[in-house]
Amino acid sequence: MGDEDWEAEIIKPHVSSYVPVFEKDRYSSGANGDTFNRTPASSEIDDGSSRRDHFMRSGFASGRSLGNRDAGESNKRENTSTMGGFGVGKCFGNRGFSNNKFEEGDSSGFWRGYQDGNDSEASGSSRRGGRGSFRGCRGGFGLGSPNSEFEQDEGTQRTSGLFGSRRPALSGTGNGDIYQSRSGSGSRRGGYKGLNEEIITSSGKNSWKSEAEGGESGDTQGPKVTYIPPPPPEDEDSIFAHYQTGINFDKYDTILVEVSGHDAPPAILTFEEANLCQTLNSNIAKAGYTKLTPVQKYSIPIILAGRDLMACAQTGSGKTAAFLLPILAHMMRDGITASRFKELQEPECIIVAPTRELINQIYLEARKFSFGTCVRAVVIYGGTQLGHSIRQIVQGCNVLCATPGRLMDIIGKEKIGLRQVKYLVLDEADRMLDMGFGPEMKKLISCPGMPSKEQRQTLMFSATFPEEIQRLAGDFLKSNYLFVAVGQVGGACRDVQQTILQVGQYSKREKLVEILRNIGDERTMVFVETKKKADFIATFLCQEKISTTSIHGDREQREREQALGDFRCGKCPVLVATSVAARGLDIENVQHVINFDLSSTIDEYVHRIGRTGRCGNIGRAISFFDPESDSHLAQPLVKVLSDAQQDVPAWLEEIAFSTYVPGFSGSTRGNVFASVDTRKNYQGKSTLNTAGFSSSQAPSPVDDESWD
Numbered sequence: 001m002g003d004e005d006w007e008a009e010i011i012k013p014h015v016s017s018y019v020p021v022f023e024k025d026r027y028s029s030g031a032n033g034d035t036f037n038r039t040p041a042s043s044e045i046d047d048g049s050s051r052r053d054h055f056m057r058s059g060f061a062s063g064r065s066l067g068n069r070d071a072g073e074s075n076k077r078e079n080t081s082t083m084g085g086f087g088v089g090k091c092f093g094n095r096g097f098s099n100n101k102f103e104e105g106d107s108s109g110f111w112r113g114y115q116d117g118n119d120s121e122a123s124g125s126s127r128r129g130g131r132g133s134f135r136g137c138r139g140g141f142g143l144g145s146p147n148s149e150f151e152q153d154e155g156t157q158r159t160s161g162l163f164g165s166r167r168p169a170l171s172g173t174g175n176g177d178i179y180q181s182r183s184g185s186g187s188r189r190g191g192y193k194g195l196n197e198e199i200i201t202s203s204g205k206n207s208w209k210s211e212a213e214g215g216e217s218g219d220t221q222g223p224k225v226t227y228i229p230p231p232p233p234e235d236e237d238s239i240f241a242h243y244q245t246g247i248n249f250d251k252y253d254t255i256l257v258e259v260s261g262h263d264a265p266p267a268i269l270t271f272e273e274a275n276l277c278q279t280l281n282s283n284i285a286k287a288g289y290t291k292l293t294p295v296q297k298y299s300i301p302i303i304l305a306g307r308d309l310m311a312c313a314q315t316g317s318g319k320t321a322a323f324l325l326p327i328l329a330h331m332m333r334d335g336i337t338a339s340r341f342k343e344l345q346e347p348e349c350i351i352v353a354p355t356r357e358l359i360n361q362i363y364l365e366a367r368k369f370s371f372g373t374c375v376r377a378v379v380i381y382g383g384t385q386l387g388h389s390i391r392q393i394v395q396g397c398n399v400l401c402a403t404p405g406r407l408m409d410i411i412g413k414e415k416i417g418l419r420q421v422k423y424l425v426l427d428e429a430d431r432m433l434d435m436g437f438g439p440e441m442k443k444l445i446s447c448p449g450m451p452s453k454e455q456r457q458t459l460m461f462s463a464t465f466p467e468e469i470q471r472l473a474g475d476f477l478k479s480n481y482l483f484v485a486v487g488q489v490g491g492a493c494r495d496v497q498q499t500i501l502q503v504g505q506y507s508k509r510e511k512l513v514e515i516l517r518n519i520g521d522e523r524t525m526v527f528v529e530t531k532k533k534a535d536f537i538a539t540f541l542c543q544e545k546i547s548t549t550s551i552h553g554d555r556e557q558r559e560r561e562q563a564l565g566d567f568r569c570g571k572c573p574v575l576v577a578t579s580v581a582a583r584g585l586d587i588e589n590v591q592h593v594i595n596f597d598l599s600s601t602i603d604e605y606v607h608r609i610g611r612t613g614r615c616g617n618i619g620r621a622i623s624f625f626d627p628e629s630d631s632h633l634a635q636p637l638v639k640v641l642s643d644a645q646q647d648v649p650a651w652l653e654e655i656a657f658s659t660y661v662p663g664f665s666g667s668t669r670g671n672v673f674a675s676v677d678t679r680k681n682y683q684g685k686s687t688l689n690t691a692g693f694s695s696s697q698a699p700s701p702v703d704d705e706s707w708d
């Protein structure tokens, strides 16, 4: 059964409810599996699906069942911009989209990086070399184009970026049409997405600038992005609202920490030792922080000492405050001038993160810690009105929190000058440096006015840091940067109880429902591999009377924020998500993560399950392992499980053993077990920058170029 068949199934006209009934035998027939496996394009890129979910939220979640016609009408109301060929009049949102077209574009080997039968989920990720290429199709990734849309998408699309082959095959008209149909603005720029400010050109070096100029200035075709996010709450209680640390918070102290590099300042043990100003201390107290986490103990003095830093610590262990507090302390110490209205703002600090929701969360943290100071934090991200971003900035901006695409757009509009940048923070740094965002970041550091790495302080944080990415990071960091590893680099949080179940793809839905019924109302994130599948599963769960919403890169920003809000407040205790929600999101009371589909890489697995078990709280993660498609993960999974002192099922060990590949850790999916600062692995090799080490650790420094 092809894509069309699958879609035919889901819009079966005889089904009375808006969502079709998925008979088990049909789903199990292999046809659907094929669809998921062979529709990377449609599932990732296509599909108008976002509208459906909205219905689910508003209809199904409340136990209401919409008829097809209702859904179609709602589509019109909700998202006229996507209607042009994208889901007009169809209840499940796929009809208007030409999968064939995409697949044609795709056929030039884009997906071939991944094996037959799996290219499906390629849409989801890196393992499927398709990812990288897909990105390429968006109009010249790596050619200096803005790629502003990147943040729009799942992190997954980028994950593989590092290893995926990039080809421009999809930048042709077909593709343009596709995206144009979504947003009405894709064709001019030869490519992807459709939200005005997020479209990339395929032209040369300065394309990001012209892009930005075009962004919402009226020279683009198609509708403008008009969404203005609601302002954050102003009252102190909301600003400082926080959740309790869990019973395992004190156990953080037992985690081994390794610092590598020259002359690292000693760790601090208490907030008092950091010698922060009174206002900051008061904000820290109001935030409920009484004790430092390990990453904070080590990172805060390093940053206060003015050193560059790459820090790797488990999910949910307080990395955000680890960089925000010392930066704000420096700003206060340096007597920052109160920001005021200016057409060109020159922030002292720029923080970038890969997804909109995450950067917004970081902004809220920055706003919390800078409360009562003259430091003004601003957040800008794609999917919102560009004019709104500009208005926020011109009112004053000391700390700019941004997704990469929107940042480049705003720089192109000359609303942000970079000359005063003293701190550049890459959160989820491994993602920010992979092939998805890496070129954007390189452009950022070579923008006119951006202080050289010697003149600024660059800080990178993540829970995972593959070796390849660590080496790329050398372009951004001073050669004597320090590396802090809290526990095992890339290791899972031990507060998450991990269970791996062997579940074939045709049994997954049944198993999911069984688990969710047992879980009851506890908040649960369900990760799937593709956007299309996110809608499919969310719809299915709603049909099963399980209040569910979804978040993925094809949903409009307003919908994404609404979905997160509904999940946060418990209105919809189940959130079906693609990898767009895998990293960084800090949501209170997420007790369970279910990997309906395992992620393509082990790093992403670690981030996904890290949405639970945060800040010393206990969480549970259940992952469906389908031997047909997930065997490549068996080995790294066994490693991650055993490192986190979890039970390893015998059957998984067997699969891992039978799929053992010597030299696995150096495979194209990256060395997930980079337990150390990568520089150490190259001791004595003059081709790498080993500069941070004492003479006993490494030879004398070499040029930065050696990182290239």
Ligand SMILES: Nc1ncnc2c1ncn2[C@@H]1O[C@H](COP(=O)(O)OP(=O)(O)OP(=O)(O)O)[C@@H](O)[C@H]1O
Binding pocket: 242, 243, 245, 288, 289, 290, 291, 292, 293, 296, 313, 314, 315, 316, 317, 318, 319, 320, 321, 462, 463, 583, 584, 585, 586, 610, 611, 614, 615
């Ligand atoms: N010292 C502390 N005391 C109490 N709570 C803290 C402390 N540090 C951080 N937290 C809280 O812990 C939670 C997780 O922090 P944060 O989101 O910074 O984790 P993270 O390490 O960045 O996670 P991820 O790897 O998933 O991005 C947040 O709610 C934060 O407010």
